[in-house]
Amino acid sequence: MTSIDVRDLTKEYGSRRAVDQLTFSVRPGRVTGFLGPNGAGKSTTMRLVLGLDRPTSGTATVGGRAYAELSDPLRRVGALLDARAAHGSRTAHAHLRALAAAGRIPAGRVDTVLEETGLAQVAGRRVRTYSLGMRQRLGIAAALLGDPEVVLLDEPANGLDPEGIVWIRSLVRRLAGEGRTVLVSSHLMNETAAFADHLVILGRGRLLADTPVQEFIHARVRPAVRVRGTDAAALGELLARHGHDATRAADGTWTVCDARVDDIGRLMAQAGVPVLELAAQEATLEQAYFDLTATEAEFTAQPQEA
Numbered sequence: 001m002t003s004i005d006v007r008d009l010t011k012e013y014g015s016r017r018a019v020d021q022l023t024f025s026v027r028p029g030r031v032t033g034f035l036g037p038n039g040a041g042k043s044t045t046m047r048l049v050l051g052l053d054r055p056t057s058g059t060a061t062v063g064g065r066a067y068a069e070l071s072d073p074l075r076r077v078g079a080l081l082d083a084r085a086a087h088g089s090r091t092a093h094a095h096l097r098a099l100a101a102a103g104r105i106p107a108g109r110v111d112t113v114l115e116e117t118g119l120a121q122v123a124g125r126r127v128r129t130y131s132l133g134m135r136q137r138l139g140i141a142a143a144l145l146g147d148p149e150v151v152l153l154d155e156p157a158n159g160l161d162p163e164g165i166v167w168i169r170s171l172v173r174r175l176a177g178e179g180r181t182v183l184v185s186s187h188l189m190n191e192t193a194a195f196a197d198h199l200v201i202l203g204r205g206r207l208l209a210d211t212p213v214q215e216f217i218h219a220r221v222r223p224a225v226r227v228r229g230t231d232a233a234a235l236g237e238l239l240a241r242h243g244h245d246a247t248r249a250a251d252g253t254w255t256v257c258d259a260r261v262d263d264i265g266r267l268m269a270q271a272g273v274p275v276l277e278l279a280a281q282e283a284t285l286e287q288a289y290f291d292l293t294a295t296e297a298e299f300t301a302q303p304q305e306a
């Protein structure tokens with residue numbers, strides 16, 4: 001199977017280092033979420049993998065080869081980089097037909113990907129009449145046209161409505177389930193957690209994390225319990241008396257750090273404090289991400305550019 005391998009990759013634009021000695025691999029059969037703030041270097045890295053830009057040093061390969069050396073590259077690697085890339089005066093069908101012809105892809109794939117991306121009914125319309133969400137779907141159709149083993153999607157949820165976002169989630173999961181190598185960049189943390197198995201996180205062009213999603217969250221976010229009783233003050237005293245680290249929200253709900261539902265529930269029952277709400281607070285990727293970036297002193301020292 002085909003991996004993407006990035007090794008000591010550096011890209012400088014003048015004196016600016018967009019990508020800085022980056023090393024990571026994207027493995028087949030799982031979705032890798034590619035995270036980082038604006039300007040972190042995600043798009044540049046993808047462009048370097050796709051041979052659209054030349055690295056200053058280091059390598060980016062697909063299945064051990066530079067993109068330019070691949071035979072039938074469109075059938076090996078599919079990418080959505082910029083949804084505005086399609087020519088506005090063409091219909092979606094004509095756009096995909098032209099791409100298929102250029103990439104030596106069987107014409108029958110055009111209808112398949114139009115169906116797959118929900119565009120079959122509007123395929124005869126000119127692309128300039130498309131909404132941003134429809135253009136995103138067309139960009140994804142183009143990425144899938146060659147039935148590629150490797151799929152790179154830069155912010156695929158951009159412009160999509162909630163239904164489209166759910167669709168992207170199931171699409172990338174399916175692509176990985178078929179054994180493909182899937183790299184998806186996003187700004188939306190919790191959305192990424194909904195579809196990614198693995199994360200590669202960049203900050204200022206450098207690698208900040210390369211880790212399974214669940215491991216990343218659990219290593220960085222302390223488990224907590226949310227609890228609410230009829231008497232918030234009495235509950236607070238009870239928690240403090242038993243040495244719990246708890247904070248109170250405006251509505252009287254307490255968040256107890258490093259606690260388990262069983263222990264807090266038992267404690268309240270024994271003290272005779274009525275419970276209105278008791279739940280384990282699920283750690284989110286967003287919390288873990290902010291923890292990571294907060295601990296990266298250099299990373300936060302200079303604001304990122306838009």
Ligand SMILES: Nc1ncnc2c1ncn2[C@@H]1O[C@H](COP(=O)(O)OP(=O)(O)OP(=O)(O)O)[C@@H](O)[C@H]1O
Nearest residue numbers: 013018036037038039040041042043044045305306
């Ligand atoms: N062609 C270019 N010429 C000059 N600078 C560039 C060029 N492309 C990117 N950069 C710079 O490289 C840095 C990384 O940009 P890049 O677009 O890769 O980040 P990103 O993580 O994809 O951000 P976003 O989430 O906003 O898309 C930025 O500082 C950007 O201004």
